[in-house]
Amino acid sequence: MNSPGLRRNRLILITFFLMLSASLPCISQVYVEGVNINDLPVTFVHLNPGPGPWLDTRVYVRANYGQVEPGLKNFWITDEYGKRVLFNSEVDALNHMASNGWKYLESMILPDEDFTEKIYVFERIPDEEKLVSKVRGSITHKCFGFIKE
DSSP: OOOHHHHHHHHHHHHHHHHHHHTSOOOOOOEETTEEGGGSSOOEEEEEEEEOSTTOOOEEEEEESSOOOOTTOOOBEEOTTSOBOOBSSHHHHHHHHHTTTEEEEEEEEEEOSSOEEEEEEEEEOOHHHHSOEEETTEEEOGGGSOOOO
16 A cells, blocks of 8 residues: 555655756757757758648748758758658748747748748757746746747
8 A cells, every 4th residue: 555655755756857857958859851950060040941742731841051052952851860851831840940949030031033932040049048947936948939038
C-alpha cells in the first residue's frame, strides 16, 4: 500500500524533475537540407513559401540564411534526414520558426512580372533570452516569441 511518506517522496521527486526540465533552455532544431541552422553562426534567415504537392493546400518552405546557392538548388526546410517538411500553411511554418528560437521581424511581397514572391524575415533569439524566466511566480518560456515582458 502507499504510505503517506512514499506519496510525499514521489511528489517531491516529480516536482524536482518538473523544475529541472523547466530550467533547461529550449532545444532548437530548424533543418535546411538536413543541416541544423541553429548550430551555425547565423543571425538572420528569410523564408520563402512555395507550393506543396499538386492539388494539396499545404506548403514547402525555402530558407535562405546566407548560404552559397550552387546552381538552381532550393534550400528547403527539412527534417534531420534531409526530407522536406510539408507545412499545413505558411503560418504553420512561421510557428515552427518561433517555437524553435527565431523571432519574426517582417514580411515582404516582391512583385514580379510572372509571379509574386512572399518573404518572411526572422532573427535568432539570443540564448540568454531563451532561458526560462520566472515572472510573478509563474514559469514562462521566451522561446515562443509571442510572450512580452
